[in-house]
Amino acid sequence: MKVSILLIAVLTTAQLLFAAEAAPELDPKYHDSSKCKSCHARIVKEWSGSYHAKSHFKNDEYLRASMKYYARKTRKPINAVKVECAACHNPRVAVTSTDVNYQIDVLMGLDKNSDVNKAVQDSALSEGVNCLVCHNVDAIKDNLPPEKRGVHRIKWNPVGIMSGPIEDAKSPYHKTQYRDFFGKDPKHLCFVCHANDRSSENFLFANTRKEYKDTKKQCADCHMSPKKEGFASNLPIDNGKPKKRMVREHGFVGAHTNWLWEDALGIKAKRKGESFIVTLSNENPHNIPTGFGARELILDVVYRSGSKVIETKSISLTQHYTDKRGKPTIPHLAKKATKDLSVPARGKKTLKVPMVNGAGQVTFELYYRLVNNEVRSLLKLKEPQWSEKKFITRTTVRL
Template structure:
């Protein structure tokens, strides 16, 4: 029995990420516009289209910071590590210590690694030929193998999709269940868990997920609705009518998604104000990427005049091996992890300001907490913007 287990584990370890080059004809979303322009436009506004180093300030500065702090690892090595999920069509999937030594001397300009990092094949991040070129997802692999390390690609030019009967003059097609009845399997290729350089698991979205109800795509794409997959007309002179989903992948960066994302109840008790946050979603909030934050702000008024403010911050703090605050990717541990569990609730007590006759409670969300924003010196106002979840007024 033990021998079998050992053999099985060895088999898993032999599996290495396969690289399949994408032909010029399919390499970026502009190639799909002639027939799928509506989809390209929606995807282009999503954060999947911004998952490359050059297009997301937060990602870029985290990668730079990790490379600065991890002595012995070059910037390109960190970029390759992160590319597993952020740029899975990359043509190099690991680097060696010899490479890092050459990179430290700046002699790596013509290396395969440097060419892979700077290739226009990956500049669009998670584009059409990431999701629609996946052939198989290997859920028998250890759960740390993610992104490019968990999938096999189709030959370039075959698109996987939800339909069994589609025909296209531009590319071959194949139907897959992860595009149809089991789309969570596709999302979990990347949105499952992530581990720091120190081996600390700072995200575990898949194990927190309460399956059984809606799928990721119902809320973050759209429910299925009438439309067309391709605008080109077929032999009968019509564009083929289909059930489709939007490709906006709307989420935490989009203010309107936060409106009502949590239920907020406020009452008076002997301890002060009781604020209860209830999360109807099937995953924790905040969840996904670390260092997100929920703010509960109480503004106390007396005869309409503001007399006092109280603020409660619900966020994760990360500690480095030097016992200092750090970013998730360098953490040895998480302290003060306060998120609202899937389909659960949490209550917080806030002292009531004496002399107040009214309180306005605002619950909002921020993409990056003060601590990590400070460490990385993030400039774009997006990262500190308060996105309103709910406001409640109460007479005291």
């Protein structure tokens, strides 16, 4: 008895210590990116095309389908799942965790007017990871355990203070404040959400922070742009002209953008006896794929005799996830996965591909797919982008 009381006391203290601080409610002046447009036109436009702007379940079929599937399999109310995923996908959510009492409310049909229901419907969330997420961070709580991410790792600014990379910024619309996690070391901000992620079974299926092999290169150099001359605001604050600043683009280009894939990996092939040794090389500072599970690299091998194709093979490099009953599942419910086949950061992966008799020329083509066949069919994803093959690189061996 004493032990369990003690345990409850310990758990409650732990919960208090680690409880996330919900973001303060936004007033209409700073409600969403449309309020920033008149003075930060370029940035708003660039960001609108990014997947940060689509990280709300309404705007991403894969996310929406994963949430529904997760709710069904864990028997959690869908709103509880929305709150859980919001930690990184919609960190401005007003409720940061749900408990058993909420599940009882749902069973009793008392959910409609609950704080949880109001929080997940809030229109301030519909833009996902927007300006008011990143630029309202006051501090990153780095003394917390590594699995505390997103909203659980953020200390928020009061509404109306924008943190950023410029030490002497002055705006007539809002207060500004310099922070090192924008200016000196912006990857620190990225790691708030892009670090590690665990399934309901505590299985680690994403680990970008641990993979990262670079101290100099910023995520922003590749996923925003190198720093270049421009202006932070188009407002004419410098003798009737916008003030010149060194800035970056806000496109956050990633796995959904085909051009970034071209030559993202290198490929070499060499004949060795009755096989080919194919080497994939990765110059990037994180594994490829990194981040979200169920991504796929595909190596298509075409054997030709003269101009005639005599055989083709397709080799899939992806992870397959199984749940606690050993059945195929999605990353967020995984108990186990097959071997990680990603190409390591600043490293290589070699594959052995068989020779085919009579072939005079063999072409190796490397592609990328956002969602592997297994997870696509479990979630019944319909949009063509999830199955589309994005070209990375190719090489040919003549025999």
